[in-house]
Amino acid sequence: MPDNAMTLEQVQSALDEQIAHYRANADDMTTRQAREYQVRIHELQLRRSVLLSEGAEVCEDCGGTPMGMLKTAAELDEFGIVKYGAVYEVGGCGCKPVPNGRGNLIMPAARGSTPAEAVAAWNANRLVQKRAGEPAAKKV
Numbered sequence: 026m027p028d029n030a031m032t033l034e035q036v037q038s039a040l041d042e043q044i045a046h047y048r049a050n051a052d053d054m055t056t057r058q059a060r061e062y063q064v065r066i067h068e069l070q071l072r073r074s075v076l077l078s079e080g081a082e083v084c085e086d087c088g089g090t091p092m093g094m095l096k097t098a099a100e101l102d103e104f105g106i107v108k109y110g111a112v113y114e115v116g117g118c119g120c121k122p123v124p125n126g127r128g129n130l131i132m133p134a135a136r137g138s139t140p141a142e143a144v145a146a147w148n149a150n151r152l153v154q155k156r157a158g159e160p161a162a163k164k165v
């Protein structure tokens with residue numbers, strides 16, 4: 026159902042609509058209907074991931090293709106990591122976090138306040154660092 030010509034805004038809008046409808050009606054759905062919503066939502070999330078990582082190079086360490094993610098300030102705030110608005114992240118190539126030798130971990134991920142900024146940071150190898158033991162931010 027998601028069409029490859031959809032823009033990021035169109036994908037996000039369709040995703041928001043499907044999630045809202047699913048949440049509002051899930052209790053009254055048959056298992057089959059619920060599964061159909063879950064599949065549509067998953068397809069839109071994958072499409073969004075591809076759009077958010079457009080232009081990102083494959084990982085030079087593992088050769089994996091990174092995905093794009095949108096993370097919310099609210100969820101980041103819960104962990105005390107970041108205090109500003111929507112954060113875009115490119116990562117998840119398959120590499121594991123690496124200790125930086127000063128108590129932090131270098132994550133196989135880069136962030137930006139726009140998808141293009143996150144892609145540029147990834148391509149420039151400006152990766153996210155976090156305190157060891159700190160929980161990762163959640164995907165939206």
Ligand SMILES: [Zn+2]
Nearest residue numbers: 084087118120
């Ligand atoms: Zn990698």
